[in-house]
Amino acid sequence: MSFDREALRAAIATHGRVARVVVAEVQGSAPREVGAAMLVWQTDNGPAQSGTIGGGTLEYEAARHAFTAPRLQRLPLGPAMGQCCGGAVTLLTEVFEDADAIPEDIFARGPGPMPFAVKKALTEARAQGVVTPKLYGAWMVEPVTRATRPIWVWGAGHVGRAIVTTLAPLPELAITWVDTAAARFPDHIPDGVTRLVAARPDTLVPYAPPEAEHLILTYSHALDLELCHRVLSHGFAFAGLIGSRTKWARFRNRLRDLGHTNAQIDRICCPIGQPDLGKHPQAIAVGVAAQVISQREITESYGERTG
Incomplete structure (x- = not known):
């Protein structure tokens, strides 16, 4: 505390x-x-x-x-x-x-x-x-609380909104929220959340710190794949992707074709959260929030290794 x-x-x-x-x-x-x-x-x-x-x-x-x-x-x-x-x-x-x-x-x-x-x-x-x-x-x-964990949320749809609303009150998280148009975001952005609008969100990946944790859940499978590719090429502390096991199997093949090794690809968690909680956006958000909170010790260990 x-x-x-x-x-x-x-x-x-x-x-x-x-x-x-x-x-x-x-x-x-x-x-x-x-x-x-x-x-x-x-x-x-x-x-x-x-x-x-x-x-x-x-x-x-x-x-x-x-x-x-x-x-x-x-x-x-x-x-x-x-x-x-x-x-x-x-x-x-x-x-x-x-x-x-x-x-x-x-x-x-x-x-x-x-x-x-x-x-x-x-x-x-x-x-x-x-x-x-x-x-x-x-x-x-x-x-004194400092926002020391950079979280990049890619996508401002129903699931993205539920996740950001759930995570925003946690004071240690510095949340950056990205999507393709301002209209995709809600009228109210929670305090402490940075909104970024980019026609090509994948071009923003190089601006994320290497210790960032990424939650990828856009409206487009093609964009999700490109973000996974860019994140794998950039470096990260954690990356989670929303989707089914079928989607992830397809993505794994495509990421291998893009030059990533199985060991690298295995660092991406898919499906993210706790699928047994259901597919309602808020249920997904609860599972993702639990995963982010439990990720704290792993992220801190990453920081100690790179600091």
């Missing part, structure tokens, strides 16, 4: 003052882990929110009192909230009017001078490149 600065910035731009409630510490059983957070803002009908700290009474009360709660509060979930988890959580509640002062790597804040334990944690985190959210007394340390 990490501090999503861009989501906070977008919420402030839309709603004004925004409270952020984060699970700062957990003892025993709790509905969410340390670092789970939600944003809360006021509306004419009461508080509204994005994100979750676990639901139930804990979340309801935290949202209701987000602008009046003490900065830190420890809440036993059974006695105080009537929840059956049995543990206790410490919530950190902060109100923001801008996000300009939040660093790009690690956000450490608290009252008074920075404690030695926090200074030591920051030094170790920056040296190792790894930081986990943790409360040090009254000081909270969190990694």
